[in-house]
Amino acid sequence: MKARVHVMLKDGVLDPQGEAVRHALGAMGFDGVEGVRQGKVIELELADGTTEDRIGEMCERLLANTVIESYRIEIV
Amino acid sequence: MKAAVIVFPGSNCDRDLAVALRAAGIETEMVWHKDTSLPEGTDLVGVPGGFSYGDYLRCGAIAATSPVIRAVHDHAQRGGYVIGICNGFQILTETGMLPGALLRNAGLKYICRTVPLRVATAESVYTTGYAAGDTINIPIAHHDGNYIADPDTLSRLADEDRIAFTYADNPNGSVHDIAGVLSENRRVLGMMPHPERAADAAHGGTDGRRLFAHLADALESA
Numbered sequence: 091m092k093a094r095v096h097v098m099l100k101d102g103v104l105d106p107q108g109e110a111v112r113h114a115l116g117a118m119g120f121d122g123v124e125g126v127r128q129g130k131v132i133e134l135e136l137a138d139g140t141t142e143d144r145i146g147e148m149c150e151r152l153l154a155n156t157v158i159e160s161y162r163i164e165i166v
Numbered sequence: 167m168k169a170a171v172i173v174f175p176g177s178n179c180d181r182d183l184a185v186a187l188r189a190a191g192i193e194t195e196m197v198w199h200k201d202t203s204l205p206e207g208t209d210l211v212g213v214p215g216g217f218s219y220g221d222y223l224r225c226g227a228i229a230a231t232s233p234v235i236r237a238v239h240d241h242a243q244r245g246g247y248v249i250g251i252c253n254g255f256q257i258l259t260e261t262g263m264l265p266g267a268l269l270r271n272a273g274l275k276y277i278c279r280t281v282p283l284r285v286a287t288a289e290s291v292y293t294t295g296y297a298a299g300d301t302i303n304i305p306i307a308h309h310d311g312n313y314i315a316d317p318d319t320l321s322r323l324a325d326e327d328r329i330a331f332t333y334a335d336n337p338n339g340s341v342h343d344i345a346g347v348l349s350e351n352r353r354v355l356g357m358m359p360h361p362e363r364a365a366d367a368a369h370g371g372t373d374g375r376r377l378f379a380h381l382a383d384a385l386e387s388a
Contacts, residue, residue, distance in 0.1 A: 106271070110274055158314060
């Protein structure tokens with residue numbers, strides 16, 4: 091089985107990289123881009139039967155820093 | 167009085183830190199991150215700067231899972247002293263031994279220069295050689311030094327006088343200009359600036375030397 095973990099900076103945490111991308115898009119002439127948030131996607135190849143709880147534990151303990159980041163687990 | 171400096175793959179300030187500690191008269195041993203225990207009689211653990219594990223995933227995140235970290239954690243729980251500098255500070259926040267986190271610098275640039283720091287409290291073995299309000303010049307060299315913590319944590323840090331250093335001229339966007347924080351028992355210090363790079367006249371400045379000198383005195387009498 092495969093799971094995809096989406097890690098994003100929490101709302102309210104300034105994302106300077108996202109801001110830089112937003113500025114660059116504006117400078118390229120893409121009007122109307124009001125916000126950009128940049129995160130990461132981590133794909134896990136897992137033994138069949140790995141529970142979502144177990145993946146949640148991986149996120150809590152390593153894949154995300156929950157002080158600043160939130161995560162979403164997608165089983166694919 | 168003994169110190170142990172942890173060496174991770176990608177550490178690059180481990181030797182500088184050991185030189186500064188030894189110059190202050192502290193017997194210092196290097197400890198590989200795969201070790202599961204600290205040398206007998208370790209009083210102080212130094213978690214050095216660098217790019218442990220190439221900053222993969224997040225700065226300090228992989229190092230925080232190293233075998234030796236369990237021993238460092240136990241050492242701190244027993245009331246032992248720990249100083250984490252730059253990447254060491256990032257590692258200590260990743261382990262949860264210090265609150266908050268370090269984000270990419272607000273200006274997105276890696277910054278490597280000497281900056282003025284304010285000593286925010288003299289109430290720790292690390293800062294007792296200074297007076298609160300002193301300005302000292304210490305180099306910074308980081309890409310991810312933008313300190314952040316939730317509002318409750320920030321007010322607790324301020325109320326408990328646990329902000330050790332602030333930037334006189336904030337270079338990286340850190341909330342409340344925070345450059346270094348102390349643990350609840352004031353024995354664990356994390357700071358982004360590099361006092362070990364201002365510990366010898368040949369460095370171009372010696373404002374960091376007092377930190378190590380007074381740390382040595384404090385540990386000697388403890």
